[in-house]
Amino acid sequence: MSDCVFCRIVARHSHADVVYEDDAVLAFRDIYPKAPVHLLIVPKRHIASLVEAGPDDAMVLGQCVVAARRLAETTGYAEKGFRLVVNTGPEGGQVVYHVHFHFTAGRRPRADA
Ligand code: 5GP
Ligand code: ZN
Numbered sequence: 001m002s003d004c005v006f007c008r009i010v011a012r013h014s015h016a017d018v019v020y021e022d023d024a025v026l027a028f029r030d031i032y033p034k035a036p037v038h039l040l041i042v043p044k045r046h047i048a049s050l051v052e053a054g055p056d057d058a059m060v061l062g063q064c065v066v067a068a069r070r071l072a073e074t075t076g077y078a079e080k081g082f083r084l085v086v087n088t089g090p091e092g093g094q095v096v097y098h099v100h101f102h103f104t105a106g107r108r109p110r111a112d113a
Contacts, residue, residue: 002046006098010044020074024060025067027103036106037075037082041067047099050088064101077105 008014009028016028019039030038043060047053053061065084072078082105087093 004046004098005096006040006042006100007046010042020067020071022063022067025063027067027071030102035104037077037104039071039075039103041071041101041103043099048097049094049099050086053099061099064099068101068103071103072105075105080105 002008002011005014009016010026016031018026018028020027020041024044025041026044027039027041030040041064043057043064045060047057047060068082068084069078072082075082082103085102085104086099087095087102
């Protein structure tokens with residue numbers, strides 16, 4: 001089995017509080033939420049980081065963004081607003097090397113964050 005924590009969640013070998021799923025995308029609650037709503041949206045297929053992404057990944061990355069829009073509606077933040085962030089690489093604050101979009105909402109973000 002993969003030693004990637006998010007691949008394990010996708011395969012249902014590790015538990016997560018799943019909030020959205022389709023053929024290519026899974027979304028679940030962040031285990032250490034940093035905002036009142038803090039979801040992680042991941043491609044089911046392993047892509048280590050945005051730096052590793054190529055033209056073949058464009059479709060699934062777009063599906064992640066569309067999933068964010070759906071989650072904005074289901075969580076009630078489509079109008080109020082939300083933030084979508086992809087930390088990339090060591091100086092970008094990436095800890096888990098499986099591409100993930102942080103969806104946060106419910107608190108005014110810092111101007112510089
Ligand atoms: P990064 O710093 O790589 O952009 O963010 C990784 C995020 O994944 C962090 O916000 C962290 O709380 C979350 N995380 C790490 N391990 C797990 C896990 O096993 N389950 C869930 N649901 N979230 C995790
Ligand atoms: Zn993975």
